[in-house]
Amino acid sequence: MDxxxxxxxxxxxxxxxxxxxxxxxxxxxxxxxxxxxxLAFRTGAPRGGALxxxxxxxxxTIAAQLREIFDRDPWPFLPLLGSLFIFLVLxxxxxxxxxxTPPTGHIETPMALGLxxxxxxxxxxxxxxxxxxxxxxxxxxxxxxxPLNLLSELTRxxxxxxxxxxxxxSHEFVIAILALLAGLLVPVPFLLxxxxxxxxxxxxxxxxxxxxxxxxxxxxxx
Amino acid sequence: xxxxxxxxxxxxINFLVVVWLLSRxxxxxxxxMIEEREAAxxxxxxxxxxxxxxxxxxxxxxxxxxxxxxxxxxxxxxELHAAAAKERNAMLEAAQNEADALIAEARDxxxxxxxEALEALQARIAGLAADLAxxxxxxxxxxxxxxVERVAAFLxxxxxxxxxxxRRDLSADRGAVTVTTAAAPPEDLRTAWRAAxxxxxxxxxxxxxxxxxxxxxxxxxxxxxxxxxxxxxxRLNRAAAAxxx
Numbered sequence: 001m002d003x004x005x006x007x008x009x010x011x012x013x014x015x016x017x018x019x020x021x022x023x024x025x026x027x028x029x030x031x032x033x034x035x036x037x038x039l040a041f042r043t044g045a046p047r048g049g050a051l052x053x054x055x056x057x058x059x060x061t062i063a064a065q066l067r068e069i070f071d072r073d074p075w076p077f078l079p080l081l082g083s084l085f086i087f088l089v090l091x092x093x094x095x096x097x098x099x100x101t102p103p104t105g106h107i108e109t110p111m112a113l114g115l116x117x118x119x120x121x122x123x124x125x126x127x128x129x130x131x132x133x134x135x136x137x138x139x140x141x142x143x144x145x146x147p148l149n150l151l152s153e154l155t156r157x158x159x160x161x162x163x164x165x166x167x168x169x170s171h172e173f174v175i176a177i178l179a180l181l182a183g184l185l186v187p188v189p190f191l192l193x194x195x196x197x198x199x200x201x202x203x204x205x206x207x208x209x210x211x212x213x214x215x216x217x218x219x220x221x222x
Numbered sequence: 223x224x225x226x227x228x229x230x231x232x233x234x235i236n237f238l239v240v241v242w243l244l245s246r247x248x249x250x251x252x253x254x255m256i257e258e259r260e261a262a263x264x265x266x267x268x269x270x271x272x273x274x275x276x277x278x279x280x281x282x283x284x285x286x287x288x289x290x291x292x293x294x295x296x297x298x299x300x301e302l303h304a305a306a307a308k309e310r311n312a313m314l315e316a317a318q319n320e321a322d323a324l325i326a327e328a329r330d331x332x333x334x335x336x337x338e339a340l341e342a343l344q345a346r347i348a349g350l351a352a353d354l355a356x357x358x359x360x361x362x363x364x365x366x367x368x369x370v371e372r373v374a375a376f377l378x379x380x381x382x383x384x385x386x387x388x389r390r391d392l393s394a395d396r397g398a399v400t401v402t403t404a405a406a407p408p409e410d411l412r413t414a415w416r417a418a419x420x421x422x423x424x425x426x427x428x429x430x431x432x433x434x435x436x437x438x439x440x441x442x443x444x445x446x447x448x449x450x451x452x453x454x455x456x457r458l459n460r461a462a463a464a465x466x467x
Contacts, residue, residue: 008226020229026236030243037247047259059252075253079245087240103233108226112233 008106022103029090029103058086069210070217077213080120084113085206092168092198095175096191102198105168107161114161117209118153125216134216160208167201350465357461358454362439366403366411369441373452374418388445389424397446398428402453404440406433419443 009021040051062082066074088104095102103109125134138149171194178187363369377385391397401407401415416429434442437453 007224008229010226017228017232018226019232020226023229023232023236026233026240030236030240033240034243034247037243041247041251048255055248056252056255059249060256075249078249079241082249083237083241083244086244087237106229108229109233111225112230112237115230115234116237 008108009101020106020108021101022106022109025094025100025103026091026109029087029094033086033090065207066210069207070214077124077210080116081206081210081213084117084209085202088113088164088202088205089199092202093195095168095172095194095198101172102168104164104201105172107165107169110161110165110168113164113205114157117160117212118157120209121153121212121216124213128217156208156212160205164201164205167197171197354458354461354465358438358458361452361457362454366407367414369452370411370414370418373441373443373450374422376450376452377419377422385422391445391447392423392427394446398430399423400430400432400444402432402434402437402442402444404433404435404437404453407431 008018010018011021011024012019036051037055040048040055043049043052059078059082062085063074063078066077066081070077091103091109093102094100095105122134125137128134129137138146171190175187175190175194178190363372380388392399399419401412401419407415412429412431415431416427419429420427437455438458440451440453440456442453442456443450
């Protein structure tokens with residue numbers, strides 16, 4: 001127990017590249033996703049089986065949620081935001097699998113997602129409003145707020161990242177401490193609570209990212 | 223807290239791969255299927271609208287045809303009513319003409335029968351008048367003197383009892399015989415009447431003379447309780463009574 005629990009958990013080295021547990025878990029999630037999608041859409045028929053219908057429901061529900069926030073066609077934003085939600089759900093729920101730690105419980109994954117959201121906000125904003133108009137919104141409502149506006153761009157992404165990481169990491173710690181102190185079955189209710197926390201955190205992260213992007217494209221006030 | 227920059231980079235790439243994976247194998251197929259379903263639904267809705275439009279057109283056509291049939295039916299009904307009224311009026315007029323003809327014929331027949339009956343009646347009346355005249359003139363004496371002789375012959379022809387009854391009638395209250403003639407008899411004829419009557423009904427017989435044109439001719443002898451009539455008027459009255467019987 002000398003090593004920090006927050007330190008990267010490297011499983012093996014791929015050449016000079018260390019492959020951590022979070023990366024391996026993410027790859028497993030990606031393989032699972034690919035398998036499920038291949039299984040669901042193997043026929044390509046407009047009216048497929050139950051799995052295809054369930055996935056359609058998931059997609060249309062996310063699209064409807066995005067439409068409510070953006071008040072416009074959600075499909076241009078769906079690849080990023082929908083993938084964000086689905087990936088976060090799967091990554092957070094990986095905690096319920098014995099021996100698997102959620103990738104979001106390590107700072108690198110929330111940081112990577114935060115970095116992508118940060119870049120995506122500006123990319124969507126610049127594309128939707130143009131460079132001049134987009135940059136001009138940092139001077140609103142008054143140019144004196146430019147430093148605060150720039151700072152808020154960093155802090156909100158930072159809070160987004162830390163919120164996800166803190167919740168998932170703390171949950172991992174709680175489960176580990178309970179398993180250590182109380183035995184095998186006592187953490188089960190906390191695992192169920194972890195499912196709820198994982199879903200809520202995925203939803204919060206996605207909705208906040210959506211709101212940031214919507215503000216950048218001028219759909220809502222951030 | 224340490225940050226593994228390799229892990230950060232790999233997770234960034236991993237998430238981008240996830241985005242591509244989901245876009246390629248989830249969002250795109252789902253969107254395509256949704257669009258296909260929406261297109262199919264839109265096509266079905268359009269087909270349904272087309273069918274509804276055709277149904278509405280068929281209904282409108284049906285309503286138009288029904289209205290035309292109703293109009294035709296009303297016109298035909300009006301024509302039938304007009305024809306029936308015309309035929310009825312013609313029949314009524316024909317019946318009226320026939321009735322008028324029958325009435326006129328009946329009137330002509332009645333007038334003809336009436337005229338014939340009147341002519342027959344006039345002929346019968348003429349015959350009756352002739353009969354009456356014959357009857358009335360049949361017992362008429364040819365002269366005043368012959369009339370005296372005729373009455374004398376009548377009195378002579380009476381039985382003794384009858385003549386005695388006349389005398390008793392005249393003797394009671396000293397009665398008189400009144401000789402009624404159509405014209406006043408001259409004195410010689412009065413004398414003849416007194417002589418003839420006194421000879422047969424008593425010598426002290428009082429004889430009076432009265433002129434009465436109503437008896438038309440002949441003579442009537444009026445006693446206190448009876449009369450002997452030999453006048454034309456008496457014969458006419460008896461003939462008329464006989465005709466009535």
